[in-house]
Amino acid sequence: ETVMTQSPATLSVSPGEGATLSCRASQSINNNLAWYQQKPGQAPRLLIYGASTRATGVPARFSGSGSGTEFTLTITSLQSEDFAVYFCQGYQKWLWTFGQGTKVEIK
């Protein structure tokens, strides 16, 4: 089973600044990596899949990179609506595994 590890657990950022979130897989998952955003009381929202493809309607300030075991979600110039919890997800046949989440909070 592939274990997904996210860091840091919490990231304190001022509005307008950038943020970099990391996700590591315990074994190679090629580019089968997705990022989700979740706000309190809401379902998760897909941001990035295939490690770097933005989902429909996702602003260009969100970008993903990486392959194999190391992945990054970069958010440039954080807006107020970007403060949330972010989960990475590795997906392989036939297992879908989430990281524990990174909370991006207002500094």
Next chain:
Amino acid sequence: QVQLVESGGGVVQPGGSLRLSCAASGFTFSSYAMHWVRQAPGKGLEWVAYIQWSGEYKFYADSVKGRFTISRDNLKNTVYLQMNSLRPDDTAVYYCAKVVPGDPPQPFDQWGQGTLVTVSS
């Protein structure tokens, strides 16, 4: 637009059973694999179960294997999760989710609003 609406959650005693439903609309349901994902209160996301578009192939997380059964009715555009032998650690919000179009495996591009299952005596 795509809509996924879960129902069937509630309070159940340990050892009891519950069946969740997820009614889909706004897309060709019979063409897409579907999943169930859960989130315990204040915790992260846990994938629970997968069902292929035809219902032929199903996969489960180890934590629910042998206790939960996923199924679907493509005529009713609905996916189900039958949960038996429920335990307190099954307490969570349960979401159904649709996959991104493409060859499997794919992540989840649409989610329902979730239904809360509480296992407690």
